[in-house]
Amino acid sequence: MxxxxxxxxVLLILEDNAGKQGxxxxxxxxLEIGNLSGVEVEAMRFGFDVVTNGTLAEGANLEIIEVPxxxxxxxxxxxxxxxxxxxxCPDCGSYQLQVTAGDEMKIKExxxx
Amino acid sequence: xxxxCGCGEGETTIEGHGHAHAHEHEHGHDHHHAHAHAHAHAHDxxxxxxxxxxxxxxxxxxxxxAHAPGLSQSRMVQIEExxxxxxxxxxAANRRWLGEHGILALNLVSGPGSxxxxxxxxxxxxxxxxLELSVIEGDQQTANDADRIRETxxxxxxxxxxxxxxxxxxxxxxxxxxxxxxDGSVLFIENVGNLVCPAxxxxxxxxxxxxxxxxxxxxxxxxxxDMFHAADLMLLNKIDLLPYLQFDVDRCIDYARRVNPGxxxxxxxxxxxxxxxxxxxxxxxxxxxxxxxx
Numbered sequence: 001m002x003x004x005x006x007x008x009x010v011l012l013i014l015e016d017n018a019g020k021q022g023x024x025x026x027x028x029x030x031l032e033i034g035n036l037s038g039v040e041v042e043a044m045r046f047g048f049d050v051v052t053n054g055t056l057a058e059g060a061n062l063e064i065i066e067v068p069x070x071x072x073x074x075x076x077x078x079x080x081x082x083x084x085x086x087x088x089c090p091d092c093g094s095y096q097l098q099v100t101a102g103d104e105m106k107i108k109e110x111x112x113x
Numbered sequence: 114x115x116x117x118c119g120c121g122e123g124e125t126t127i128e129g130h131g132h133a134h135a136h137e138h139e140h141g142h143d144h145h146h147a148h149a150h151a152h153a154h155a156h157d158x159x160x161x162x163x164x165x166x167x168x169x170x171x172x173x174x175x176x177x178x179a180h181a182p183g184l185s186q187s188r189m190v191q192i193e194e195x196x197x198x199x200x201x202x203x204x205a206a207n208r209r210w211l212g213e214h215g216i217l218a219l220n221l222v223s224g225p226g227s228x229x230x231x232x233x234x235x236x237x238x239x240x241x242x243x244l245e246l247s248v249i250e251g252d253q254q255t256a257n258d259a260d261r262i263r264e265t266x267x268x269x270x271x272x273x274x275x276x277x278x279x280x281x282x283x284x285x286x287x288x289x290x291x292x293x294x295x296d297g298s299v300l301f302i303e304n305v306g307n308l309v310c311p312a313x314x315x316x317x318x319x320x321x322x323x324x325x326x327x328x329x330x331x332x333x334x335x336x337x338x339d340m341f342h343a344a345d346l347m348l349l350n351k352i353d354l355l356p357y358l359q360f361d362v363d364r365c366i367d368y369a370r371r372v373n374p375g376x377x378x379x380x381x382x383x384x385x386x387x388x389x390x391x392x393x394x395x396x397x398x399x400x401x402x403x404x405x406x407x
Binding site for chain 2: 002005006009010012013017021023027031038084085086088095096104105106107108109110111112113
């Protein structure tokens with residue numbers, strides 16, 4: 001997808017927070033990436049290493065917390081698991097689903113010094 | 114000074130900042146300066162044509178980072194920030210500005226070769242007498258598309274994303290400053306031909322309009338679900354070619370509704386003109402909503 005841009009976005013947030021939170025080096029970054037977000041985790045890891053090279057996050061570990069996809073089925077009136085946006089409801093086969101989890105791309109936590 | 118992000122134009126170099134980038138402006142002479150920002154820009158402003166909106170924004174140059182890591186004790190910091198949060202802030206600022214000026218912005222997204230620029234030039238030719246129009250063109254390289262648009266007599270601004278695969282809210286914010294679309298007008302933003310990345314990047318538009326041509330596979334909506342999920346309207350283009358193709362229109366629309374139950378679909382041909390009236394009615398109706406700030 002656009003993992004390089006996302007990594008640049010991560011780096012910006014790290015650099016922005018460096019002043020606010022008073023750190024000079026990032027050792028570990030925990031990202032929350034939903035399974036429906038379209039993010040390729042391996043590409044994210046590669047992009048992260050490239051983008052952070054020569055920055056305050058150079059050599060930092062990237063920990064990715066994957067969030068499973070969930071959707072609200074309007075027919076069944078309940079939450080069901082989905083692995084893709086166009087999945088049918090596993091119970092009733094309807095496509096009238098509203099994704100409720102799994103499209104997040106967030107920085108969760110940092111280990112800094 | 115950029116009103117959105119505060120980055121300067123024509124300023125001197127600010128070295129040693131958290132995140133340094135080269136900014137290149139051509140106003141007869143070049144300035145190179147660094148500032149705290151996400152992107153490298155090369156703005157090519159041709160002053161004599163400035164009032165006609167003939168500009169190219171080039172984002173082809175890479176960032177330069179410089180940091181001196183220090184030493185202190187390790188600790189944990191909770192951040193909980195959306196990775197796209199910054200883009201969303203720019204997009205929100207664009208949307209607010211567009212709303213205040215009653216401008217309808219449509220973000221046209223499609224794969225390469227869907228006939229997007231042809232559809233846009235025909236739309237402009239047919240609507241320019243009744244509506245005030247302007248165009249932001251996004252491509253990795255060349256100003257060919259903006260040139261095609263300008264041939265219609267409408268103001269256009271080219272953004273070259275360089276290595277980038279999509280337009281983002283920040284680029285569009287700068288483009289708005291240069292292009293200055295008039296109050297109550299319609300702004301078409303032709304995104305980079307790519308069915309993947311532009312889905313995630315809000316530009317501040319009122320609607321994403323996905324263009325899919327019948328010469329592509331009918332399963333594109335489920336192959337690239339994020340884009341069709343993000344779009345409010347799908348234009349199924351080149352329907353004049355249907356007699357020569359094995360393309361199941363109903364199945365294609367069904368796939369689109371699987372990823373986006375609320376998507377509206379219009380079948381059009383930019384070359385024959387079939388269905389274009391419906392598209393124009395949709396534009397007029399949404400423009401009326403933009404005028405009352407909805």
